[in-house]
Amino acid sequence: MQHTTATWTILTAGCFFAACGNLKLPDMRTFDTDTPSEADADTDADTDSDSEPAADADTDADADTDSDSDTGLDTDTDSNEPADTDTQCSDIDDFAPCRIITAPDRDYDICIDGTCQSPGCGTSLCNAPGPHFRLPDTGQRICYNDASTISCATPGDILTGQDAEWGWDVVHGAATRFLRSETEPEEPIVEDTVTRLVWQGCPAGRTGSLCANGMDDTRTWGDAVMYCADLEWGGRSDWRLPDEFELHSLVNPGVSNPAVNPDAFPTASSSGYYWSSSTTVASVNAAWSLALATGTTGSTPKSQLKKILCISGLPASARHWTVLSPPEGRVVEDSATGLSWQGCVAGRSGAACTGTSATFDHEGAIHYCADLSHGGFSDWRLPDVTELRSIVHHSRRDAGLDETLFPATPTESMFWSSTTNAALPQYARGIDFADGVESAKLKVFAYAFVRCVRGGLEEGFLCMDDPVCISGVCNVSDGRCAGGGK
Numbered sequence: 001m002q003h004t005t006a007t008w009t010i011l012t013a014g015c016f017f018a019a020c021g022n023l024k025l026p027d028m029r030t031f032d033t034d035t036p037s038e039a040d041a042d043t044d045a046d047t048d049s050d051s052e053p054a055a056d057a058d059t060d061a062d063a064d065t066d067s068d069s070d071t072g073l074d075t076d077t078d079s080n081e082p083a084d085t086d087t088q089c090s091d092i093d094d095f096a097p098c099r100i101i102t103a104p105d106r107d108y109d110i111c112i113d114g115t116c117q118s119p120g121c122g123t124s125l126c127n128a129p130g131p132h133f134r135l136p137d138t139g140q141r142i143c144y145n146d147a148s149t150i151s152c153a154t155p156g157d158i159l160t161g162q163d164a165e166w167g168w169d170v171v172h173g174a175a176t177r178f179l180r181s182e183t184e185p186e187e188p189i190v191e192d193t194v195t196r197l198v199w200q201g202c203p204a205g206r207t208g209s210l211c212a213n214g215m216d217d218t219r220t221w222g223d224a225v226m227y228c229a230d231l232e233w234g235g236r237s238d239w240r241l242p243d244e245f246e247l248h249s250l251v252n253p254g255v256s257n258p259a260v261n262p263d264a265f266p267t268a269s270s271s272g273y274y275w276s277s278s279t280t281v282a283s284v285n286a287a288w289s290l291a292l293a294t295g296t297t298g299s300t301p302k303s304q305l306k307k308i309l310c311i312s313g314l315p316a317s318a319r320h321w322t323v324l325s326p327p328e329g330r331v332v333e334d335s336a337t338g339l340s341w342q343g344c345v346a347g348r349s350g351a352a353c354t355g356t357s358a359t360f361d362h363e364g365a366i367h368y369c370a371d372l373s374h375g376g377f378s379d380w381r382l383p384d385v386t387e388l389r390s391i392v393h394h395s396r397r398d399a400g401l402d403e404t405l406f407p408a409t410p411t412e413s414m415f416w417s418s419t420t421n422a423a424l425p426q427y428a429r430g431i432d433f434a435d436g437v438e439s440a441k442l443k444v445f446a447y448a449f450v451r452c453v454r455g456g457l458e459e460g461f462l463c464m465d466d467p468v469c470i471s472g473v474c475n476v477s478d479g480r481c482a483g484g485g486k
Helices: 223-228 243-247 362-371 387-389
Strands: 003-006 030-031 111-114 114-119 178-184 187-192 196-200 274-281 286-291 295-300 323-324 331-336 340-343 413-419 428-430 437-444 452-456
Touching: 030 362, 223 274, 243 274, 243 286, 274 295, 362 413, 387 413
Parallel strands: 030 295
Antiparallel strands: 003 323, 111 114, 178 187, 187 196, 274 286, 286 295, 323 331, 331 340, 340 452, 413 428, 428 437
């Protein structure tokens, strides 16, 4: 079979505001309206609870509430340092380490779209370009019909392909994901065994095995960037403020209060938002923040005081996209996550994705992907909401993903995921690619779009310390999982 291959290095970072769907979700992006003195009393523009599905009652997130033009960080580059970084990053994958001098300077510099950038520089241009790590599973371990929980189906049964029937969660207990250790007294460290990310075990201002000593140290965004850059904790000095994708990787969409593992992060149930290094596209004076208690992501003026949780080390891998155009249909591969995507929305085909976009209810979407034969593969499935979020294009305001990779993507409605809203099982989660925002709709809603996925998670990743490769084999020669995947 002859394939035509094109490789793209894509800038996919930043976030932007927009309306969500019929139901407001705890982990959707919402606009944070706190004043600087309200460090812990975060009031989102979204006031709906999971028990009160809103009928498209969205707010205009473009209304930046911060009139201060100071971004909180001097982002000028050193005039003595060559400004042309093409030599460092030309033909180099996103997330490859590079070096650029900024004032103040930070050690963490990476290639983004062929240019050396320092995440946290103050604009969305230097936001991290998407996830660079093995995607975590959603944590959803229960299957649902339109009203309540049900037994998960066996292969071939109706509803096969629900979130809980696939992925890391199927073969691992929830308690095995995070490892909390204390190599230095009073300074715990948390390792995520799925993403391989390493976290400060207590938020800024707190110490101790259970983070019971001290109190939360809240700072402006610029001061938070420098706090992590200067931090020495747990015998490490390579700390930095996490980007939006890294911070959101801690969230379990199936739970709330807290929305992260409380054994790994003992103070997560307390109120308050945590800074990310990612500046919003809509305003250089706002950055994305996350409430660990609820999983809610908000756009927050940089002058406000928020909590800080630092991350250690360099990216786990580079990220680039490969577009395959076999006779059986367009396929888009993501090197960082290991996922392969249906290149055209269901109903469209060809290099330009011509035709008419098809819509489905939730069960129809699950069946469509389970029955799909595309690009020479037949192991397609409906993506979970974390996977679907990973292709959001966060550096632009007018579209929620890159149309050079995914042409003719419709924006009139959301795309289904396999993830049920656990609080209201008659709803399923999805992403609206008009703006990249997560929402939810009733499962009987028959006008949502579908883009199927295959692979990911275990496939191609190190498995020597985790010999369970779903539908695959752990190769002794290189310690990687061959075939199969999620």
